[in-house]
Structures are given as C-alpha cells and as structure tokens.
Amino acid sequence: MTLHIHTPLIESRPLSLAAGSNVWLKLDALQPCGSFKLRGVGHACEVHHARGARHFVSSSGGNAGLAVAYAGRKLGVPVTVVVPETTTDRAKDLLRLEGAKVVVHGSSWQEANALAQTLVGPDDAFIHPFDDPLLWAGHASLVDEVAEAGMKPDAVVLSVGGGGLLSGVVEGLQRNGWGDVPVLAVETEGAASLHAAMQAGHSVELERIASVATSLGAKRVADQALVCVQQHPVHSHLVSDRAALEACERFLLDHRVLVEPACGAALALAYAPGALAQYQNVLVVVCGGATATLEQIQAWLQQVD
Template sequence: MTIDYPSTQAGEEPQLPWCQTPLKHSKALSKAAGYKVYMKLENMQPSGSYKSRGMGNMYLRSLAQLPDPSRARFYCSSGGNAGLAAATAGKMLGCPTTVVVSRRTSELMRNKIRDMDADLHVFGDSLNEADEHMREVLMKSDPGAIYCPPFDHPYVWEGNSTIITEIAQQLPASHPVPDAIVFSVGGGGLFNGIVSGMKAYGWQDVPIIAVETEGAHSLSASLKAGDHVTLPGITSRATSLGATRVSRQTWEYARDGGRSAGLDVRSVVLTDDEALMGCVRLAEDERLLVEDACGVSVATVCDGALRRACPELNEDSLVVVIVCGGLNVTMEMLLEAKAKHMCAAQSKLELKKQQVAIKETPVPALESPTGSSRPSLSSRWSWRWRRTST
C-alpha cells in the first residue's frame, strides 16, 4: 500500500519523517519459539518507534491541505512515544510542535521530547486529562493549531499501514505470506494500520495476534465482555499501552475475534514481568533495546503464549513480530528486571525443594513413654467399657 503526496513547490517529493526498516530473521527467537521468526525492526525509526509512520503521515497530509503551512503548529497529547514521534517529525519538517503529557510520563521520555525542540507541557494524571487540557486551553488560543491524535485518526492508520507494504516486499520468495503477525496493542493505531495493509494484500486469513499487558488490556476486556468497554484505569507499567479504551475502528475490526470483519484476531495478555523479560531476551539475543510495551510481543513469541493462541503453527511456519520499539527504557531498568526475575525464580526453586523434602521425609510412629506402642483406638474404648460395667 503506497501513499502519494503532493510535490513541493520546487517539484520535489516531500521528505518522509520515517524510514523503511529491516525485516530480519532471528535465529535465537526461532530456536526458542520452534518456528521461523522474523522481526520487523521499527525500533530503527527516527523517533525509535513505529509511531514515526503514523505521526509523519499526519504531518504531511495536514500540511498538504493548508493554504499557508508556515502558520501551522501541531499539537499532540501522548503517553510518550507518539509525542516523541510528533516532535521528531516536526523537527525534520521544520514545523513547530507542542506535546502534552500526563504526570505519569517518565522524566526520561520528557527529556527526549524536549531534545527534539518541542514545546512540552505536563498536565493531569492521565492521557485523557492531558488531551482535554491541550484541546480546551492551549489549542483554543492558537488559530494555526492542528490536532494530532496519538492513535485514533485515519491519517495515523494510513501511515502505519506502510509496515505491511514493506513486509510484503521483504518476505522470502519461498514464504511470501506470513502464518501469523504478532504485535502490541494500545489504543489501536498500529492495529488499524496493519489491518488496512493486510486487506490491501489479501492477507485477511493471516492470524492477527493482538498482545497486551495486564492492567492495560482494553481490547481483551472488550472481547471478553462482548462490548466496547473502558477500563477503570491503567495499572500496567507498560504506560505506552495505556489506553483505557481502544478506538471504535479497532473494536469494529476485532469484535467476535474478527469474524464480523472477515479477519482472524486472537488476543494474548501477559504480565508486566513477562513483558520486561521479553525486553531482556531481545537485548541479550539480538542486542536491541526496547521498552516493555514492545517486549511483551517478544515474550509472546518465545514463551509459549503464541503456541497456545495458534496451535496450528509448526516448525515450517513463518511468524512476523513487530518490534515496535519505544525509548522509555534504559539498560539499568532491564538489569534490575533480570535480577528480580532471577531472585523470584530462585525463591520458587528453593520452595519446591522444601516441599519435595517434606514429602519424602518418613513420619516416625508415635510411642508411649515406656517405648511400647499405644493400643488401638478400638481396644482403648473396649477396655473402658469393661471397667465401667464391673
């Protein structure tokens, strides 16, 4: 699926604020999973995540419609990665950008957004509060304001659909269609873009493995309820997946397991600790540093969750996992997560050893102070009855 943009005044193609990323076969992940695993390395985008595609397309489409693009200022509310992608696109295209994040966004991510020369505001305790403040206060006083939703907009989905365009061109000729596509789901911007691309290539029968973390599982909760529900709050550490409600388009695609839309959608939910260990595995096996919102998809592929969701996969199957990226991570975070995991695993092992030792220890027979065994219960009661009767 290709996107055509108007030429610049000089007749040149506009600069794209994203890039084509590699599709790499991973021997380590394939060995762990039991089938061929290919990684789409979206962590190599200019902003460090796939968000560069959607936000970049949002900027280009919006600028093409303005009579005077020089007056435009872009506004994006974000948990982190979308805001960083917007700031990066703004810097690459020379467009002023304002990003509003909530107080839950880490100082690490705030500094990365500031480094892209964006005007950063911190407001509220949730993305909804930050977004409302941006639209009702900041944008109302700016006649050149352009609103950039982090995930719920057709321009964002269109940009994200280019992932499938590239995958279709990069897959080996011997296996031109994947047997499953695995990726993380937050608000649904990536989900909608991938579905759009799959429809364009006739891949509707390919299983879509939608992965979330516990506490940010708004899609899974909706599928279980059979209705488009809103989570009461986000409790997961994977704040980049922290949308309490997926977009309406995502729900329309995914409801009934995708059957209503002619798709095959399967939901997987893992814990925060499993997501972090997915990051650790990717760092150790592939030397790639990603945040937990991305690591949860790696954990799904390697630790058996995908096998349970897709029992039809075998050693000849080819699975694509979208390494969506994200810069809210440091090596110190992963080292701490690994140490915690190893400590917990050691504690479980020691507890299991103790339980086995208790089961195998023989229980000695109870004896009287003189060393003789106590009489049976029936004989003691019969002796008492004879004594009373005399």
C-alpha cells in the first residue's frame, strides 16, 4: 500500500485534435495532495519512517511541502515546512489544513531551505523537494503505471522545475526498457534552468526567476537532471508565461481539472498546433499543482505580455 494513488491514464480528444497526435494524459493532478510530488515524497517519507524518523522537515513554498504534510499526517509523524515570504496565503492555509507547522523565512526558497536544514534534529528526516534518489525512485512509479496499462508512448511531455520529475520519469522509462522514448522537457522562458544548463553543458544558476510559474522556480536544476540528459534522449522546449496560463484555462474547459502554470507549460506544448505531430502517441504528464486558483490565473493573464 503506497501513499500515492494509481492515477487515470486517459486519451484526450481535445488535445489530440490540437496536437495532431494521439495525446494521452497521466492525470497526476488527481493525487490526494494535488500533484505528482506525492509519489516521490511519499516514498521518501515511508523509507525514513521505517528507519525511525519521528519528525519530517521540508522547505517548499508549494506542492512538495503539501506532499510532505499529507504523508506525515497519514503516517502519524509531525511535519514542519519552511516557506519563503513569497508563498501565497492559500499555500500556507493548505499546509496547515494537513496539520503541518508552517515557518515563514527568507525571500527565496534557497533562504527557506537554509533555515530548514538547521531545524533537523537527530531523530528527524529532511525531505528535499526535488533532489533526492528516493524521490526519483518514487516518481518513476508513474511510468510503471503506464507500462502496466499496456501503452508505450512515442514521446513523454513533462514540465521541469528542479528536475525531480524528469529524473524520476527517465528512471521509470529505463527500468521498463523504454530507453528509446524521448522526453520533451518544457520550461517557461523565465524559469529555464535546465535549458540554460543544457546549452552550457554544466549546471548554471539563473540570476532570478522571472515567471508566474513559480513551481518551476529552481534557479539551478538538480545535477541528476543533467545526468539524465546525457543518458537519455531529452529535448528542451520553452513556452511563454502567456501560453502556460492560457493552457491552464483551456485544460479546465476541456477536462474540468484546474492545474498550476507550472503544469500548464507542458500542456502548452501539446496545445501548440503541430508541435507534437512527428509522434503518433504522446504521453503528457499532468503534474497538477494545488496552490493556484482560477482567479489568480486570470489575474496573471492580465499582467503578462
């Protein structure tokens, strides 16, 4: 019994018509905490709990923290989440709803993370939002479920923030013997740390995050993401904030599921006419996100170019 659930795999008629391919959706927005993060975070929390951890500490302004809070509540382990000052009231409310203690510190995730590290005692476990082999192993279960369903895609489309989902999906593809299936890694133009690293050939720190897709806001991608690029066919794609936001609205209309702009980035590529036409069957990871509201998405749309 895992903390995450098996999520639906459905064929999307609207996206298939837009893309000119058969588009399949892995609906991880339907995880109990609202995002794919529960796969890896839940796995990490279960492992640390089995090793005797009495308290989980995390640093996250959003979905990773929610996943830790959910896992802690289910396992009966208290949770402290350190969030930066930029974290929305809604995100903090959702964390408290799961019973987590919320500490607000610093102007960025990096500063929140630095404080979180100091709060970890000898009987505690620190749960990283994206850079941990336990997380990648858990995220790989997403591909296992697709394989069990008997659908081998010609390509996988996913959003990249810190690189945890990318690392897990590549691990899942390889452990299922699908090393030939390319991953189309999508970022918004103001949060493209993987794209910058792929161009430079090494890890690069962005000066700042200039995107409404704050869940993609890692200034530096995990080193494992670069290892994946070297070991697996990974193609980098960039979309605008506007395209990501419009994809969120369109997806809500098409499938009655509200996702964050970070997830909208991957959907934007699928909605772009002909962008996926070279592939017959495409898997899009609908990674979700619990902290955005429709009002917020519409407000952002009025602000972007």
